Amino acid sequence: MNYNRRLVCLCGTLPILKISWTNDNFGRRFLDCSHYVSSFRNPCKFFDWYDPEFSNQVNTMILGLLKKTNKQEKQLKCRRMLKLILGISLICNVILFFYLVCR
Numbered sequence: 001m002n003y004n005r006r007l008v009c010l011c012g013t014l015p016i017l018k019i020s021w022t023n024d025n026f027g028r029r030f031l032d033c034s035h036y037v038s039s040f041r042n043p044c045k046f047f048d049w050y051d052p053e054f055s056n057q058v059n060t061m062i063l064g065l066l067k068k069t070n071k072q073e074k075q076l077k078c079r080r081m082l083k084l085i086l087g088i089s090l091i092c093n094v095i096l097f098f099y100l101v102c103r
């Protein structure tokens with residue numbers, strides 16, 4: 001793809017730069033028509049890759065990093081939930097302690 005050319009869509013509008021989330025082209029940018037969704041009856045089928053195709057090695061690396069990131073986000077969520085539960089438990093124990101001592 002020539003990055004210096006000004007692209008015009010098949011329907012005459014400027015295409016939108018988007019990012020692919022599929023496993024085969026994860027993170028790869030492409031140009032898509034802004035009227036694709038809104039023009040139900042006669043959608044513009046303009047499509048062009050913006051980035052060159054990634055090698056299999058890069059794809060594997062990106063997917064590995066994504067899996068690692070997702071795993072770390074899950075662990076972080078669990079830790080936050082555990083912190084919340086421990087905080088609530090501590091407050092309940094303090095209240096129970098003073099209730100029992102002050103009786």
Ligand SMILES: [Zn+2]
Pocket residue numbers: 009010011012013033034035036044045046
């Ligand atoms: Zn279009």
